[in-house]
Amino acid sequence: MTEPMISAPTLEGWDLAVSGKVRELYVPAGTPIMQATEVLVVATDRISAYDHALEPGIPDKGRILTGMSLFWFEHLADVVPHHVLSSTDVPAEVAGRALRCRGLDMVPLECVARGYLTGSGLADYQRSGTVGGHDLPAGLIEASRLPRPIFTPATKAEQGAHDENITVEEARERLGADLVDQLEDLTLQVYRRALQIAAERGIVLADTKLEFGHSRTDGALTLGDEVLTPDSSRFWFADTYQDGRVQPSLDKQFVRDWLTSPDSGWDRGSATPPPQLPAQVVEQTRERYVEAYERLTGTRF
Structure with missing residues (x-):
C-alpha cells in the first residue's frame, strides 16, 4: 500500500487546467482548455462526501478508479463511444492513475x-x-x-x-x-x-x-x-x-x-468541516474499493 497522492504533480509538457474533487485535468502546455482536443485526466487518492473534501486520502484509490473505469469503458464500447485514447502513453509520474483522453465539451x-x-x-x-x-x-x-x-x-x-x-x-x-x-x-x-x-x-x-x-x-x-x-x-x-x-x-x-x-x-447540518477519517475507516474503505x-x-x- 502506497502513500496517497493528494496534490496535483507538475508534469512536463502539460498544464494543470482544472482541479476537481478527485481528479486533476491537464491540457497540453500552452493550450487553452476550451480548445484542447486532447487532455490528461489524473485520478488522485482524495475522497469527498457531502460536498466536503475529506482527509486523509485513501491509498491507491485513484489507481482503482482508473482500472475499473478502463474495464467498463471496454465492456461498453459497443453501446456508446468513450473518451479514452490511451492508458499507457502518459507521464511516468502518474502511470496507472492517468488516462489520455479526447477533449469534450x-x-x-x-x-x-x-x-x-x-x-x-x-x-x-x-x-x-x-x-x-x-x-x-x-x-x-x-x-x-x-x-x-x-x-x-x-x-x-x-x-x-x-x-x-x-x-x-x-x-x-x-x-x-x-x-x-x-x-x-x-x-x-x-x-x-x-x-x-x-x-x-x-x-x-x-x-x-x-x-x-x-x-x-x-x-x-x-x-x-x-x-x-x-x-x-x-x-x-x-x-x-x-x-x-x-x-x-x-x-x-x-x-x-x-x-x-x-x-x-x-453535525452534517453545521458549518463545521468533517473530522479527519480514522486510520481504521481509511483502511476499511480501501479494502472495499x-x-x-x-x-x-x-x-x-
Whole structure:
C-alpha cells in the first residue's frame, strides 16, 4: 500500500487546467482548455462526501478508479463511444492513475440511472411518491427494486455546492428535449449492460452516475469522466441483498455512513468541516474499493 497522492504533480509538457474533487485535468502546455482536443485526466487518492473534501486520502484509490473505469469503458464500447485514447502513453509520474483522453465539451448534467430505491432517490420518493418526475408504486421501502430502471438527472454543481435532483422534464427545458432523450437512452443502456455484468459477479448495481460530453473533433456524444466505480455507483452483495434495510456495500457509502454516525461526532447540518477519517475507516474503505475492483474485473489489484 502506497502513500496517497493528494496534490496535483507538475508534469512536463502539460498544464494543470482544472482541479476537481478527485481528479486533476491537464491540457497540453500552452493550450487553452476550451480548445484542447486532447487532455490528461489524473485520478488522485482524495475522497469527498457531502460536498466536503475529506482527509486523509485513501491509498491507491485513484489507481482503482482508473482500472475499473478502463474495464467498463471496454465492456461498453459497443453501446456508446468513450473518451479514452490511451492508458499507457502518459507521464511516468502518474502511470496507472492517468488516462489520455479526447477533449469534450461536457453536458452540464449528472445522468443517474436507478434500479433500486435508496439515498436521495428514496428521500424524494418519501416526499412525493416520485423520483426524477417518474411516478412510482406506493409502498416502496429502502432498497426496493424498481419495476424498471429509471433515469433521474441532477444539476452538475460547482465544487463545494450541492448537486440538485431535477425531473426529466426540467432537464429537457434546460438542455433541449432531443439531447436529454438521447442522454436518457444511453444512460439506461449503460446501466442495463452493467447491471447484467455485475450480477454475473455476485454484485447488485443499485444505481450509478454518468457524465457525457460532445467530442471537440467530431461532435459525437461521448461517455467521459469515470464510469461505474465505487465513487459513482452503489455496489451491493447479491447474496445478502434484502430490501427494507440499508445494504452492506462496496462503495463510498461506507464513508458517508461513518460521517453521519455518532462515532464521528460531526453535525452534517453545521458549518463545521468533517473530522479527519480514522486510520481504521481509511483502511476499511480501501479494502472495499479493492474488493469491488477484484470482483468486477476478475483481476487481482
